[in-house]
Amino acid sequence: EAGVAQSPRYKIIEKRQSVAFWCNPISGHATLYWYQQILGQGPKLLIQFQNNGVVDDSQLPKDRFSAERLKGVDSTLKIQPAKLEDSAVYLCASSRGTGPNTEAFFGQGTRLTVV
Amino acid sequence: ILNVEQSPQSLHVQEGDSTNFTCSFPSSNFYALHWYRWETAKSPEALFVMTLNGDEKKKGRISATLNTKEGYSYLYIKGSQPEDSATYLCASSSAGNMLTFGGGTRLMVKP
Helix, strand or coil, rough: CCCCCCCCCCECCCCCEEEEEEECCCCCEEEEEEECCCCCCCCCEEEEECEEEEECCCCCCEEEEEEHHHCCCCCEEEECCCCHHHHHHEEEEEECCCCCCCCCEECEEEEEECC | CCEHHHHHHHHEECCCCCEEEECCCCCCCCCCEEEEEEEECCCEEEEEECCCCCEEEEEEEEEEEECCCCCEEEECCCCCCCCHEEEEEEEEECCCCEEEEECCCCEEEEC
């Protein structure tokens, strides 16, 4: 089966610019996650969707970050305006359900550099 | 928010050496513990999901154990190979499968 697809793979922008990332989860996976991985740290959950509804966005900096999952399939994550500290790898993941022992499948990530 | 810690942060071993890493997590409100391997320029790949105290899982030369009462898990690699070089991440999951990751252990295996 096809894996989680993310684009772009790399992005370099100047601070205060806007950027958007796209994710296509594995077919049939109702749950979609966005994680932020800053160099030297583990991935941190930004937002979790169940179909097209938000389950948890408590760690999403809502003043500059937004995410949507229209039609419960693809998702986009936007940063506007970007700050230097947003430089990170943004990982998208999907899973069939939300049980704690459900395996989450990850994409290759988008590496964002803000200069 | 759960606090998951991993040690060591990095590890250099020679090909053929066996090695192990530690993941510690809060033992209260425990649901499941996940191990992932993340090779450079690839997607994080799930290795194990463990839920029960005393669980032991094995995949080839890699195995893991779980102690939920004291809040730790060990990952073992027997006879390390250069292709084992990667960052190994553990994560504790909430009831809703939101993963809280540790900082990872970066393993480098020298031929």
